[in-house]
Amino acid sequence: MDSLENASREVAALSAQLRHHAHLYYVLDQPTLPDAEYDKLFQRLQALEAAYPELRTADSPTQRVGGAVREGFVKVRHRVPMLSIRTETDITEEGARAFDARIRRELGLSADAPPIDYVCELKFDGLAINLRYEHGVLVQAATRGDGEVGEDVTQNVRTQRQIPLRLHGETLPPVVEVRGEVYMRRDQFDALNERQREKIAAGQKNEKVFVNPRNAAAGAVRQLDPAIAASRPLSFFAYGLGEVSPPEQGGPDCATQFDWLQQFLAWGFPVAAQTQRASGADALVAFHLAMGAQRDALPYDIDGVVYKVDSVALQRQLGFVSREPRWAVAHKYPAQEQLTQVLAIEVQVGRTGKLTPVAKLAPVFVGGVTVTNATLHNEDEARRKDVRVGDTVIVRRAGDVIPEVVGVVPESAARPPEARGPVFTMPTHCPVCGSDAVREEGEANHRCTGGLFCAAQRKEAILHFAARRAVDIDGLGDKLVEQLVDAQLIRTLPDLYKLGFTTLAGLERMADKSAANLIEALEKSKETTLPRFLFGLGIRNVGESTAKDLARHFGTLDAIMDASEEQLIEVNDVGPIVAKSLRTFFDQPHNREVVEQLRACGLRWEEGEPAVRAPRPLAGKTFVITGTLPTMGRDDAKEQLEAAGAKVAGSVSKKTDFLVAGADAGSKLDKAQALGVAVIDEARMREILENGL
C-alpha cells in the first residue's frame, strides 16, 4: 500500500487535475480529455480516499456534483438537489448483479426473499435539466450546476419543441418539477457540424465545430443568446422528479418510478420507449445486453443504462449518500471516446472524388469496436485540430458513423515542434490517379478532377454516364457496375463498349437473355445527343440544364472543350464556378482521352451551329430590383434584364451596378444609398433596355 505521505500527495494532484477537467467539462462545455480517462482519475481518487478516509475533504471532487454557474446566468437554487448517479465500475454483467446484491443487503433481505422490482432506463448522454411547472405552465428551466445551484435557462429551453410549455390534462398540480435529459440526435449533430465547417470554410472565424452531441447540446442550452439556442435542434427525455405538490394538495399519487414515467407521458413529455420494468438481477443483465446490442442503431448517444428501484417507498428507505441516491446506479458501455496515437495521415478519395484526410491510428477499442482509421474531414479541420503524426488524440466512434479524430490532447500538442510530424497539407494531385486536386472557392473539400479516369470514382462515373437522363444504358444498374468494375472488366467508360456477349453471359447471376439485352442497350446508347453526352461526363456543377445551355450556345463538343472561362461565362446561367469546373475538367489530359475514345467507340450526336446570339448590351452588369414598379411585374423586369445579358441579384452589395427601385422600397434602397450604388426607376430601366447604357 502507498504510504500516507505518498497518498496525500497523489490525492492533491488528482484533485487538482479533476477540478481542472470538471471546469472545462461542466462550466465551459469544452472538455479536452475523454470521459473514460476522466473516470480513471476519478476512480483512482475514490480508491485512495477509501483506503485513507482521513484524506477525504468535504470539497473533494468525489463529494461534489458538476460545476459552477457560468457568468451571465441568473442562479437558481434547487428546492430538491439534483444529484449524480453512482457508476458501477464493472461493465460486464457483474455490474448489474453487484447493484442488486447491494440493494438487497441494504434492505436487509434474506436470500430467499422475492426479487426486487426495478425500472431500467437508458442513460442518455446530454445535459440534465429541471423544468418547473406551476398550475401546468412552464415557469422555469434550470441546469444542474453544482447540484444545489444551477443556471436559469428558461428562455433557451422555451425554444425547444419537445418540451411542453403547458402540461396536457385537466387537473394539474399546483407545482411539479420534471427532470430529464436535453440531448442532440446524432444526425442533427452531424448536420450542425457540417454547417459549422461550411461557415468556417466561408471565413466565419468565430464559429466552431463541436466535439460531441453532449457538448453541442450543453452549449446550446447554456447560451446567452436564445436565438442561437433556437437554431440548434434539441430533444428531450423525462426520467425524474424534483419538487411536487403532495397528493393532498393536488399532486399525483404515484407509488412507483414506472407510474411517474407514465404520468410524464400523459403530461406530454417524451419518455424513451425502451424503458422497462425488470424484476431481479437476471432481468437487469438482460436489459443491459439488449440495449448494448441496440446502442449503435439508436439515433442518439447513450453511455449506459440506469437501474432504479421501482417502489418510491423503498427509494425513501434507501435514501442517499453524499452526491448519489442509493437506489439507482448507472451501468455503462464501452466508452465512445478514447486516446490513441496517430501513426500516419493518408488522403483517401471517395466515390465522388472527394479527398479526405484520414488518420491511421494505433489500434484502439472505441464504442465497442477496434478502430485503426479515423477521419479528419478536410484540410481546414485537420489544420484547425493541428493533428500531426506521433500525436496523442481523442478518437470518437458513436453509432454506425465513421470514427473521427476529435482533437489532440493538449500535452501532446505542447510538445516541441521537432518532436511532432509536419503540419498537414493537402496534396495538389489526386493520390489515386494523379489528376489535379482542387478546392473551389467557399468549398470545404478538395476534389479530384479526373472524374472519368480516376479509379476511385469509376463506379460513380459509369453509373452517372449510364443514367436515363444521360446516355441512357438500359439495364446497367448499381449491382452490375459493381460486378464489372470489381472483376476489372471495366476501367474507364470506353471499356463498356468493348464488352462482348461471352464475357457478359459468363458473369455470375447473368442470364444469356440479359447479356443480349445489355449489348443491345449499349448499341442503342451510342446514338445520343450532345447535352446528354455532356451531362453524362459528370463534370462538377454541370447539370442537365447547364449541359443543354452549353450545347445550344456552342453547337459542338470541341467548341465547348476549347472555350475559355470568359467565353463559357457568356452562356446563360454559367457563372465563374461552373466555367472553372468545365475548364479544369477538360484541362485534364486523361479526361480528354476518354472523350476521344468514346467517340472512337461510335458515340455520336448531331452537332449544330453555335446559336445566333441576341446582342447582350448589359453583359457584366448586376441589377437588383426592389419595391413595386409602376407598370411592370418584377419577374417581367428580371426576364428582360437577363435577356439583355444582365445579372439580377436578390440583395444589394458592393458588386451591384443598379438598384431599380419602385414604390415602398425598403432596406435595399437604404443599403444602395449607403454603398453609393446607382438608383434608377422603371422608366430609366426601360430606356437602358432600349438604348443600352
Ligand SMILES: NC(=O)c1ccc[n+]([C@@H]2O[C@H](COP(=O)([O-])OP(=O)(O)OC[C@H]3O[C@@H](n4cnc5c(N)ncnc54)[C@H](O)[C@@H]3O)[C@@H](O)[C@H]2O)c1
Ligand atoms: N471529459 C472530462 O473532462 C469530464 C469532466 C467531468 C466529467 N466528465 C464526465 O461526466 C460524467 C460524470 O458526470 P456526473 O457526475 O454528472 O454523472 P453522470 O453524468 O455519469 O450521471 C448523472 C447524470 O446522468 C444523466 N442521466 C441520463 N439518463 C438518465 C436517466 N435515465 N436517469 C437519471 N439520470 C440520467 C443525468 O444528466 C444525470 O445528471 C462522467 O461520464 C465523466 O466522465 C467528463
Ligand SMILES: [Zn+2]
Ligand atoms: Zn483521382
